Every structure is written in structure tokens, then in C-alpha cells.
Amino acid sequence: MKKTQGLTVAAVALAPFVVFAAFPLPIVALPAIGADLGVGLAELNLLVSGYALGLGAFLLTGGALADRFGAARVWIGAMAVFAVFSAACALATTVPLLVGARIAQGAAGAALMASSLSLVVQGLEPRSPRTPGWSSR
Numbered sequence: 001m002k003k004t005q006g007l008t009v010a011a012v013a014l015a016p017f018v019v020f021a022a023f024p025l026p027i028v029a030l031p032a033i034g035a036d037l038g039v040g041l042a043e044l045n046l047l048v049s050g051y052a053l054g055l056g057a058f059l060l061t062g063g064a065l066a067d068r069f070g071a072a073r074v075w076i077g078a079m080a081v082f083a084v085f086s087a088a089c090a091l092a093t094t095v096p097l098l099v100g101a102r103i104a105q106g107a108a109g110a111a112l113m114a115s116s117l118s119l120v121v122q123g124l125e126p127r128s129p130r131t132p133g134w135s136s137r
Contacts, residue, residue, distance in 0.1 A: 019109035054106025062111035078111035
């Protein structure tokens with residue numbers, strides 16, 4: 001494996017970590033968020049489940065976008081959208097804005113997950129024509 005291939009695989013493999021780490025992280029801050037925004041447990045539940053809704057609902061769509069436009073383009077775009085909506089979550093002043101940003105963040109995470117595996121496979125050296133499937137070299 002070439003050095004650039006290894007760096008590509010490492011960078012792309014961090015995306016699933018970012019996506020899955022963003023799911024439970026707000027749970028720790030729910031009491032502070034509730035106090036700052038003046039909301040109860042029902043609204044805070046939407047904050048956590050909204051991310052899971054966006055992630056689950058758009059996972060297949062993210063794969064279709066990666067197939068249609070290329071995994072690298074979708075990965076870069078999804079990472080940018082994920083960052084923008086992460087900032088929107090941090091700056092949200094109302095619950096609907098925060099929940100909407102979390103849903104959009106989950107949708108961007110779905111596109112990241114769908115395109116990451118494709119990019120990891122593309123980043124590895126091509127197998128020889130005689131090497132079948134996922135067998136060792």
C-alpha cells in the first residue's frame with residue numbers, strides 16, 4: 001500500500017467514528033440544554049432521536065448519491081454539510097432550530113457512512129485479476 005493510499009484510508013475511516021460519536025454526545029449536555037432553552041424532557045428527546053431519524057432515513061439515499069455522483073464528491077460534500085449543521089446546532093437558540101439541525105446533521109452523517117466504505121475500497125491497491133473477492137494476497 002502506498003503512503004497516500006494509507007492516508008486516504010485513514011482519513012475516510014474516521015468518518016464513521018465522527019458520525020457515531022455525534023449521536024450520544026448531546027446526552028451528557030441535555031440538562032444544560034434544557035435549562036438554557038427552557039424546555040422539558042419531551043423536547044430534549046427529539047434532540048437525540050432526530051439525529052437517529054436523519055441518519056436512518058437517508059442512509060440508502062446517501063448510497064444512491066455516492067453511486068450517481070461519485071463517492072469522493074459525496075464524502076466531501078457530506079463532511080462540509082455535517083460541519084455546517086454541527087455549527088448550527090451549537091448556535092441554535094430555539095428547540096425547533098436545534099432539532100432541525102440535528103436531523104440535517106444525521107442526514108449528512110448518512111451520506112458520510114454510505115460513501116466511506118466505497119472510498120476505503122477504492123483507496124486500497126487493486127487486486128490482481130487472479131485474486132478472487134476478499135481473499136488474501
